[in-house]
Amino acid sequence: MTSREHLRYLAYLGAFLVFLAVLPFQIGVYYRSFVMFTMMWVVLALSWNIISGYTGYISFGHVVFYGVGSYASAILVADHGWPWIPTLLVGAVVGLAVAILIGYPVLRLKGPYFAIAMLGAAEGTRVLVTVWDSLTHGGLGINLPNVENSMETYFAMLALMVVTILVSYWVGHSRFGIRLNAIREDELAAEALGVNTTLYKMAAFSLSAVFPAIAGGIQANKTLYINPDGEFLLLITITMTLMTMFGGKGTVIGPIVGAILLYLFQEVVWVKFPFFHLIMFGAFLILVARFMPRGIVGLFIARGWARKGMVH
Amino acid sequence: MKQHIWGMLTVLLGATLPFSGSTVLADHRSGNVVLVGGAISQTGRYAEPAGRQYNSVKLWVDQVNQRGGLLGHKVLLTMLDDKSDTQTAIKLYEKLITEDKVDLLVGPYSSGITDAVANVTERYHMPIVAYGAASADIWERGRKYIFAVNDIAENYQKGAAHLAKQIGVKRIAIIGEDSLFPRMSRKGLEQWAKQLGLQVVVAENYATQKQGDYTALLQKIKAQRVEAIFSNSYFDDAAAQIRQLREMNYDVKFFASTVGPGLPRFAKDLGPTAEYVLGFSQWEPNLSLGHPGMKEFIDAYKARYGTEPNYHSASAYASMQVFEAAVKQAGSFDREKLRDALSTIQVRTMFGTYKVDEKGMTNHEGLTFQIRNGKRMIVWPPHLAEVKPILPVPKWSER
Numbered sequence: 001m002t003s004r005e006h007l008r009y010l011a012y013l014g015a016f017l018v019f020l021a022v023l024p025f026q027i028g029v030y031y032r033s034f035v036m037f038t039m040m041w042v043v044l045a046l047s048w049n050i051i052s053g054y055t056g057y058i059s060f061g062h063v064v065f066y067g068v069g070s071y072a073s074a075i076l077v078a079d080h081g082w083p084w085i086p087t088l089l090v091g092a093v094v095g096l097a098v099a100i101l102i103g104y105p106v107l108r109l110k111g112p113y114f115a116i117a118m119l120g121a122a123e124g125t126r127v128l129v130t131v132w133d134s135l136t137h138g139g140l141g142i143n144l145p146n147v148e149n150s151m152e153t154y155f156a157m158l159a160l161m162v163v164t165i166l167v168s169y170w171v172g173h174s175r176f177g178i179r180l181n182a183i184r185e186d187e188l189a190a191e192a193l194g195v196n197t198t199l200y201k202m203a204a205f206s207l208s209a210v211f212p213a214i215a216g217g218i219q220a221n222k223t224l225y226i227n228p229d230g231e232f233l234l235l236i237t238i239t240m241t242l243m244t245m246f247g248g249k250g251t252v253i254g255p256i257v258g259a260i261l262l263y264l265f266q267e268v269v270w271v272k273f274p275f276f277h278l279i280m281f282g283a284f285l286i287l288v289a290r291f292m293p294r295g296i297v298g299l300f301i302a303r304g305w306a307r308k309g310m311v312h
Numbered sequence: 313m314k315q316h317i318w319g320m321l322t323v324l325l326g327a328t329l330p331f332s333g334s335t336v337l338a339d340h341r342s343g344n345v346v347l348v349g350g351a352i353s354q355t356g357r358y359a360e361p362a363g364r365q366y367n368s369v370k371l372w373v374d375q376v377n378q379r380g381g382l383l384g385h386k387v388l389l390t391m392l393d394d395k396s397d398t399q400t401a402i403k404l405y406e407k408l409i410t411e412d413k414v415d416l417l418v419g420p421y422s423s424g425i426t427d428a429v430a431n432v433t434e435r436y437h438m439p440i441v442a443y444g445a446a447s448a449d450i451w452e453r454g455r456k457y458i459f460a461v462n463d464i465a466e467n468y469q470k471g472a473a474h475l476a477k478q479i480g481v482k483r484i485a486i487i488g489e490d491s492l493f494p495r496m497s498r499k500g501l502e503q504w505a506k507q508l509g510l511q512v513v514v515a516e517n518y519a520t521q522k523q524g525d526y527t528a529l530l531q532k533i534k535a536q537r538v539e540a541i542f543s544n545s546y547f548d549d550a551a552a553q554i555r556q557l558r559e560m561n562y563d564v565k566f567f568a569s570t571v572g573p574g575l576p577r578f579a580k581d582l583g584p585t586a587e588y589v590l591g592f593s594q595w596e597p598n599l600s601l602g603h604p605g606m607k608e609f610i611d612a613y614k615a616r617y618g619t620e621p622n623y624h625s626a627s628a629y630a631s632m633q634v635f636e637a638a639v640k641q642a643g644s645f646d647r648e649k650l651r652d653a654l655s656t657i658q659v660r661t662m663f664g665t666y667k668v669d670e671k672g673m674t675n676h677e678g679l680t681f682q683i684r685n686g687k688r689m690i691v692w693p694p695h696l697a698e699v700k701p702i703l704p705v706p707k708w709s710e711r
Binding site for chain 1: 355397399403406407411427428431434435449453489490491492495
């Protein structure tokens with residue numbers, strides 16, 4: 001890809017950014033929260049994509065990073081009186097530490113074994129957080145001081161999203177990304193060609209853990225009440241997986257498109273059908289898997305509506 | 313290139329304009345209506361009790377409209393689904409208050425979700441009657457706009473503890489889900505146990521959404537020669553535990569649960585296994601309680617939904633009666649005036665007498681019942697007891 005093209009995408013991102021920076025002043029609290037949560041899902045989907053889309057290691061426990069990030073932040077704010085923004089950095093460090101702790105043994109597993117190990121890691125962490133009462137208040141959850149901070153959390157999430165997009169874009173266009181793709185296509189061959197697969201997998205995994213940890217922290221400060229069930233919910237992992245698959249995994253634009261469309265759809269359409277939305281969700285899933293295995297972006301490329309350059 | 317970007321920006325900015333909401337003043341809605349709104353768990357794990365509360369709110373809305381509405385306004389109801397999820401509930405309450413601009417806000421279900429939502433309602437000075445919550449914690453945070461109708465979680469096992477003392481139980485086990493409400497119930501019970509001289513030999517919380525296997529826990533309890541089990545549980549866990557007690561053929565003097573047995577489903581689904589289980593109730597559809605309007609409520613609920621109301625239905629209906637009285641007293645939908653009315657009035661509802669203290673809590677007293685022939689029969693407090701409890705319960709082998 002030429003540098004001209006890079007510049008063009010950067011310009012698109014810039015325009016998008018200006019729009020999102022002006023937007024919160026035009027809308028009320030609810031829509032501001034709504035856009036904030038949409039951006040959160042973009043971050044989560046993009047992060048999941050870094051490990052699972054690029055290297056093909058499907059993580060069924062990605063919520064664990066989101067959960068520890070939100071707990072790190074909530075504990076520091078509620079029990080130690082920290083201002084909330086610096087706690088996000090602590091959350092990022094905790095997320096990274098957990099990624100290394102889990103990734104070191106677990107990334108040696110391949111295929112479904114990795115997926116199952118991640119599922120176990122997330123559930124195990126949930127139980128640990130529930131039982132570790134003295135630190136986390138267990139099942140009682142943590143109540144944060146009551147403040148109206150929809151503007152602050154909005155901009156924090158916006159900044160995080162921009163960084164996540166830039167990093168994803170870099171991953172998609174760098175030698176680093178090519179090596180990750182090589183691991184996905186044939187790990188043995190990649191290794192034979194001299195790619196230090198363990199190192200690259202660890203790097204991708206760590207990268208994909210940091211952003212959800214920060215997102216979890218921002219979310220905790222917006223929601224103001226967290227408990228283990230809510231923060232380590234399996235559904236969160238499933239949702240970020242679905243959003244990425246729906247948009248097109250292994251691409252930069254795919255998870256963004258998938259997250260925005262699915263979240264919008266959920267909020268606007270599904271709330272109108274409280275009893276049917278679960279059935280609709282299931283049906284939708286089957287249809288996507290059957291007719292768009294490569295997601296929207298994949299479909300666009302297959303039909304020739306988009307150039308392949310957008311993919312990476 | 314440059315023009316390209318500016319063109320795009322203009323379009324994008326233009327697109328934001330429809331979002332900027334116009335301010336609608338409460339009770340100045342077109343068509344002379346007032347909007348009553350809330351979000352409750354229509355799906356997810358709280359759907360069963362929450363659905364009963366929603367039924368009651370719908371019933372009240374129709375009835376109040378037949379009576380000529382609130383202060384002459386027709387009542388319109390909007391009830392959203394929080395999917396039993398805290399984050400969704402918070403977002404929906406922000407929407408109800410800031411976008412839909414509801415005139416009266418009704419509560420969600422469960423103590424955990426109410427505690428979280430109360431942060432939002434408090435910020436907007438929006439008064440709320442918490443028919444779905446019972447944990448005292450919610451009122452210990454100095455909140456000014458939330459009012460209670462229920463007896464607190466700490467008292468859910470009070471009756472069963474007294475009955476244990478009466479029949480000479482010494483060694484008890486306290487188990488329960490590890491979440492806000494069961495933990496509060498446990499906290500209260502531990503105090504009652506101390507006061508009544510019951511010895512707590514096993515006290516354990518289990519993680520939520522567990523796959524329904526409690527045999528290891530029950531084995532541990534059995535090994536400790538526990539005489540009575542106090543389970544701070546909802547429907548699924550309580551049902552699994554009593555079934556497994558029977559499978560193990562482990563005879564205790566009684567099994568007491570908090571929320572599960574109070575749901576009509578419990579006795580129906582479990583049949584003979586549910587017999588003699590002790591449960592807690594805020595209210596029973598039993599006219600001997602003597603609250604005004606009980607019969608009318610029970611008949612109307614039964615006619616409309618084909619099933620008897622339970623205490624969840626009743627507390628929600630009572631909250632609406634309280635709101636109706638408060639609106640009348642305040643003479644407007646002004647939030648501050650409504651708050652003042654709610655904190656001072658005394659209302660006789662079909663659920664009991666509503667009157668709150670300076671924290672916003674009531675002194676509503678709950679009941680303990682025993683399931684007998686598939687029916688919930690009040691056994692405590694003594695002055696309201698319908699029957700004498702059969703305790704210790706018959707051995708599994710003799711049933």
